[in-house]
Amino acid sequence: MDSILKIGHRGAKGHLAENTLESIQTALDFGVDMIEIDVHRCRSGEIVVIHDFTLDRTTNGSGEIASKNWEILKELKVGGAYKIPLLTEVLDLIEGKCSINIELKGSNTAKATCDVVQDYVENRNWKYSDFVVSSFQVNELFEARKFSEKIPIGVLSKASVSEAIKKGKDLEAVAIHPSIGIVTKDNVRQTKEAGFKVIVWTVNEPDAIARMKEFGVSGIISDYPDRLVKV
Structure with a gap:
């Protein structure tokens, strides 16, 4: 069996404030193969790393x-102590240490994100294979695919694996990213037979991690990436 990718959810969300450089560093310290983050495009055009569409929760x-310019966002505190990072800051931190899954959360994020990806491939020590760009928003994924045939794409789903496979074929994606709530041994097999990796989220409990391993998934996204070390 191929080794399972160990992926830190928003860094190491279970240990430290999500989507911060400090949380990502914690995940790196645990020895992850990949970091998963969420991005939005702010009013002044920068790609910022944060999950929600609003600032209020985090x-x-x-x-x-x-609706906010970067000049305002960069002064805010996440979890009372940390800063909202730019996508470029995250890439600078993890360069050469692991790969990255960038989830397009906000609208109009695809092109600006792909611009950053292309810049880092052309001018830094990154390869296209170091990236996966994923989203629930299929229109954003089609924008990413229009931008480049080389950027690996992942299709997120919390409703139907079979529908995600159809979309994945249309997008020439590399992976399907189902919620743990819809994963079965059978649809993992079907997805892999269709030519896709299966990256499941968000898997935190040891028994669930063991079940996903038994099902033969390609990668596990967890708030507690330290629990994946034995996978």
Whole structure:
């Protein structure tokens, strides 16, 4: 059996404030193969690393990220102590240490994200194979695919693996990313037979991690990447 990719969810979300450089460093310290992060495009155009469409849950700010300039966002605190990072800052931190799964959360994120990916491939020590760009928003994935045939794409799903496979074929994706709630041994097999990796999220409990290993998934995204070390 191929080794299972150990993927830190928003860094090491179970240990430290999500989507921060400090949380990502913690995941790196645990020896992950990949970091998963979420991105939005802010008003001034930068790609920022944060999960929600609004600032209220994770920061001391308020309002929609898409309506804020980077000058404002960079002054906010996440979890009372940390900063919202730019995508470029995350790439600088993990360069040469592991690969990255960039989830396109916000609208109009595809092109700006792909611009960054292309820049890092052409001018830094990155390869296209170091990236996966994923999303629930199929229109954003088609924008990414239009931008480049080389960027690996992952299709997120929390409803139907078979539908995700259909979309994956249309997008020439490399992976399907199902929620653990819809994963079965059978649809893992079907997905792999269709030519896709199976990257499952969010798997935190030891028994669930063991079950996903038994099912033969390609990768596991966890808030507690330290629990994946024995996988």
